[in-house]
Amino acid sequence: MANIAQTSLDATPSSVTPSTLTPTPAAPGEILETDPVPPGAGTALPDPLDRPVVPPRAVEPGESVRAPGTPGNPPPFSISPDRTLPERTVPNPVTPNLIPGEAPPEATIPGESTPEPNRLEIQLPSSSSQAEPDRTPPGTFTPDTSGISPGRATRSGSSYLGIGGNIGLGSGDTALGEGSFSVFSKVGLTSNLSLRPNVLISxxxxxxxxxxxxxxxxxxxxxxxxSRRVGLNVSPYIGAGVAISTGDDGAVDFLATGGVDVPISDRITATASVSATLFDNPAVGLLLGVGYNF
Structure with missing residues (x-):
């Protein structure tokens, strides 16, 4: 049986270090036996492979995660399941067509009518709606032919129906050139145009x-x-038309006329006129009469 070298360690715990334990060299084929180290006699370096395997543990909410091998050194970040993102400031939307200082319109539910905000609207006149400038030379009278309404009042007064007498001036074979009874009328068409039919009875x-x-x-x-002297409006008129005569010398002749209307009251108008035919049966007549306004 081989000799077994036994080494006893008598060092105290405070004086023994791992570097002072020197085993006795063994001869070839010899098995060295060491006595068990008493408690407190010395501590050998731990074997890293003999450490127990620790299973991973779930990280609790709010717990910091440390890198392995750096105990006590907190990481620069922590994992928190309920961390919140930083708030973002959304710029106010730009609302067009608003007067400076005016509040933007409130949001409405789809389908709900939204009142129009107060806006400073500038409407430019279109070319079609612009009135044409008046190119009538000064002193020129332009008849009003718009808005024809038979029986309306004109510048000389109301329309009327009247009776009177015709006095013939000069020679003539028609009732215009002779004394005759007259039934006449004035029918206003526009503000300054009138139709004045007259029947001379003889x-x-x-x-x-x-x-x-x-x-x-x-x-x-x-x-x-x-008008100033009589205190009434004396309104003149002039015109032209046709004269239709009957009898043996019946003909259609050109007629020229002119006169004045004098409104006496709201219902009565006095009139005086001079009429003349110039071609087939020349004649001149003076009409005096009164009419009832309608």
């Missing part, structure tokens, strides 16, 4: 149909002065 009746242009009293100095 042995050979004559029908006068002139279209006249009515004026206001201030159109001439004479009518203006006369």
């Amino acid at each position: 042995d050979d009746p004559t029908i006068l149909v002139p279209l006249t242009l009515d004026f206001i009293p201030l159109v001439t100095e004479a009518t203006e002065n006369l």
